[in-house]
Amino acid sequence: MSAFLALLKRDLMLSVRQGGALGTALGFYMLVVTLLPLGLGQDLNLLSRIAPGILWIALLLAALLSLGRVFSSDHEDGTLDVLATGRMPLEMVVGAKALAHWISTGIPLALTAPVLGLMLNLDIAVYPLLMATMLVGTPAVSFIGAVGAALTLRSYRGGLLIALLVLPLYVPTLIFGMAAVNGLLGVSGTSAAMLILAALSLTSVVLCPFAAAAALRVQMQ
Amino acid sequence: MQLVAENLVLERGNRKVANDVSFTLEGGSGLVLTGPNGSGKSTLLRALAGYLRPASGSVRILGIGGSDGDTGESCEVGEVCHFVGHLDGIKSHLTAAENLTFWATYLSDRADSGHSVAHRVYDALEVFALNALADIPAGYMSAGQKRRLGLARLLVAHRPLWLLDEPTVSLDTGSADILVKAINRHLSDGGMAIVATHLPLAIEPARGISLVRKEAQA
Amino acid sequence: MQTLTQRLANPTRFMELSGSVLPWIAGAAAVVIAYGLYLAFYVAPPDYQQGETARIMYIHVPCAWLAMAVYAMVAMSAFGFLVFRHPLADVSAKTAVPLGAAFTFLALVTGSLWGRPTWGTYWVWDARLTSVLILFFLYLGLMALRSSIEDESLASKLTAILALVGIVMLPIIKFSVDFGNTLHQPASVLRVGGPTIDTAMLTPLLVMALGFTLMFVAMHFKAMRNEILRRRVRALQLAQVEKAQASQLAAAE
Numbered sequence: 001m002s003a004f005l006a007l008l009k010r011d012l013m014l015s016v017r018q019g020g021a022l023g024t025a026l027g028f029y030m031l032v033v034t035l036l037p038l039g040l041g042q043d044l045n046l047l048s049r050i051a052p053g054i055l056w057i058a059l060l061l062a063a064l065l066s067l068g069r070v071f072s073s074d075h076e077d078g079t080l081d082v083l084a085t086g087r088m089p090l091e092m093v094v095g096a097k098a099l100a101h102w103i104s105t106g107i108p109l110a111l112t113a114p115v116l117g118l119m120l121n122l123d124i125a126v127y128p129l130l131m132a133t134m135l136v137g138t139p140a141v142s143f144i145g146a147v148g149a150a151l152t153l154r155s156y157r158g159g160l161l162i163a164l165l166v167l168p169l170y171v172p173t174l175i176f177g178m179a180a181v182n183g184l185l186g187v188s189g190t191s192a193a194m195l196i197l198a199a200l201s202l203t204s205v206v207l208c209p210f211a212a213a214a215a216l217r218v219q220m221q
Numbered sequence: 222m223q224l225v226a227e228n229l230v231l232e233r234g235n236r237k238v239a240n241d242v243s244f245t246l247e248g249g250s251g252l253v254l255t256g257p258n259g260s261g262k263s264t265l266l267r268a269l270a271g272y273l274r275p276a277s278g279s280v281r282i283l284g285i286g287g288s289d290g291d292t293g294e295s296c297e298v299g300e301v302c303h304f305v306g307h308l309d310g311i312k313s314h315l316t317a318a319e320n321l322t323f324w325a326t327y328l329s330d331r332a333d334s335g336h337s338v339a340h341r342v343y344d345a346l347e348v349f350a351l352n353a354l355a356d357i358p359a360g361y362m363s364a365g366q367k368r369r370l371g372l373a374r375l376l377v378a379h380r381p382l383w384l385l386d387e388p389t390v391s392l393d394t395g396s397a398d399i400l401v402k403a404i405n406r407h408l409s410d411g412g413m414a415i416v417a418t419h420l421p422l423a424i425e426p427a428r429g430i431s432l433v434r435k436e437a438q439a
Numbered sequence: 440m441q442t443l444t445q446r447l448a449n450p451t452r453f454m455e456l457s458g459s460v461l462p463w464i465a466g467a468a469a470v471v472i473a474y475g476l477y478l479a480f481y482v483a484p485p486d487y488q489q490g491e492t493a494r495i496m497y498i499h500v501p502c503a504w505l506a507m508a509v510y511a512m513v514a515m516s517a518f519g520f521l522v523f524r525h526p527l528a529d530v531s532a533k534t535a536v537p538l539g540a541a542f543t544f545l546a547l548v549t550g551s552l553w554g555r556p557t558w559g560t561y562w563v564w565d566a567r568l569t570s571v572l573i574l575f576f577l578y579l580g581l582m583a584l585r586s587s588i589e590d591e592s593l594a595s596k597l598t599a600i601l602a603l604v605g606i607v608m609l610p611i612i613k614f615s616v617d618f619g620n621t622l623h624q625p626a627s628v629l630r631v632g633g634p635t636i637d638t639a640m641l642t643p644l645l646v647m648a649l650g651f652t653l654m655f656v657a658m659h660f661k662a663m664r665n666e667i668l669r670r671r672v673r674a675l676q677l678a679q680v681e682k683a684q685a686s687q688l689a690a691a692e
């Protein structure tokens with residue numbers, strides 16, 4: 001367990017030191033949200049209606065942007081080889097790194113959503129629920145994304161390829177996240193969607209490390 | 222304690238790199254791998270560390286039953302080895318001490334519980350003459366200093382088997398001597414070391430295996 | 440040279456077997472599809488609501504069936520490759536993916552053409568269309584991942600892992616997409632309590648499905664044979680490179 005915590009702490013420390021990753025993701029997040037009203041027109045009623053969807057999609061794209069580096073920086077400097085020795089299985093290494101990605105990217109993105117919601121004229125009553133769905137759903141984003149990052153570790157079109165592999169797998173997260181938010185806007189089934197979203201996150205936390213670790217093992221040969 | 226490699230056949234991209242390699246390494250002794258570029262030294266080390274699954278044959282390590290000594294139990298080599306490859310495994314945004322502290326915590330074993338992490342890190346920095354650089358981010362260091370920092374990892378956590386791939390690259394003679402001393406001390410404490418190298422290193426007691434390029438046999 | 444023969448040993452039997460079976464399967468596929476088309480256009484009655492356009496179904500449904508069945512087959516091949524390391528399983532997975540993608544694309548196109556007169560629009564975001572579209576993206580992902588990695592054996596293993604991830608995610612994606620309401624007509628052939636479709640339409644549909652499946656099997660066999668031959672050529676070329684290197688070395692010494 002101390003090895004797991006040490007790795008988690010190191011990854012968080014690195015993301016603070018390097019700084020750029022989170023800044024870039026947040027900047028991208030805001031930019032996507034800024035571009036959409038420019039493209040869709042300034043109808044505030046329309047914007048407030050589609051704001052949760054815009055925020056969720058922008059969050060997925062921004063999280064995706066930072067996924068590429070999850071394993072590749074450790075692969076390039078030889079750290080991944082050393083992480084694979086020792087008693088902690090590679091699955092736990094993946095878990096620690098994906099968890100660090102969630103803490104360093106998923107949570108900040110979810111917490112920024114209300115600020116961007118203001119720009120989209122989103123009803124303030126929706127904020128707590130929107131943030132809750134994002135906090136509950138982003139673990140799935142980080143862990144499923146880790147599988148994509150592991151699979152594309154040695155491919156020569158990293159970033160774009162991750163998007164192609166991972167975005168289809170984000171469909172359930174997006175749909176249930178939106179279903180939970182729409183529940184408050186008066187459609188139905190908020191608690192059911194929220195529970196399914198939580199189940200989705202927990203399942204990815206458990207299963208994705210196995211797929212990602214298998215992919216990493218193959219590439220370390 | 223014993224490392225047993227039996228009839229190892231290694232393939233890389235459908236090319237046979239090692240054919241039928243067998244050896245036994247006893248605790249307290251070293252093995253020096255020599256051979257020209259492309260003769261499979263790195264591949265053999267990576268296979269021993271468990272990264273590469275051999276096409277046939279096996280690698281086992283016997284007699285590591287945790288703290289209570291020889292029980293004849295065998296386990297995965299990867300769990301009980303230090304691997305130093307061509308890359309240093311150093312994060313340039315962390316200081317030398319932070320890098321080693323991470324590895325000391327991550328790699329620590331029951332055998333290390335006698336010494337605190339800070340203590341082990343301090344000792345390792347001292348041995349590799351890095352104490353003056355302890356609080357300098359590794360990104361500022363020269364290639365040789367980074368290499369020494371990477372090698373200092375060997376001392377922050379106890380591992381019975383050291384697998385070193387060209388450890389002397391970018392080291393000056395003084396630093397290479399420090400490394401050889403560290404290896405010899407590890408051996409005299411009952412450890413094992415397998416070192417792939419071009420330079421003759423004064424590792425005692427050690428046997429040598431010379432690998433030849435496969436094409437040369439044909 | 441023993442390794443070279445080893446590498447080719449297993450596919451050799453497949454080449455012999457598939458070579459003798461292939462013409463028969465291809466012929467059967469042609470005959471069955473011809474019969475199915477005859478049934479679909481001359482025997483089956485027009486739908487009492489949708490009229491003649493309902494005949495698109497006889498192409499659309501077999502394609503949709505193959506879109507799903509081929510993905511299941513890819514996943515099974517991937518599993519066989521990862522667990523038993525059988526090279527033939529990788530050949531099967533690799534060659535089935537583009538075929539599956541093609542059938543998925545056809546299912547989408549025919550579905551959209553059928554949708555225009557029926558729903559009044561080429562595309563609706565109904566549950567089944569959306570999940571087939573995502574299935575198409577999963578196929579594209581498999582092809583893109585494989586083509587982006589130079590080392591072929593590495594590419595095979597990673598693609599196999601992705602195929603397994605995909606097969607685990609597919610039911611979840613399907614479930615999530617179904618969570619919203621669906622405009623599409625509910626399943627009418629495979630359902631508890633027997634098909635709701637009239638026998639006069641069901642027979643041609645099943646004949647067409649069988650014909651398309653035979654066609655897929657024939658194309659898959661052909662593609663696998665091509666892939667095996669390509670690998671043999673590559674193995675021979677590699678052997679030649681090694682031989683040239685060896686003689687160069689011998690000359691140097």
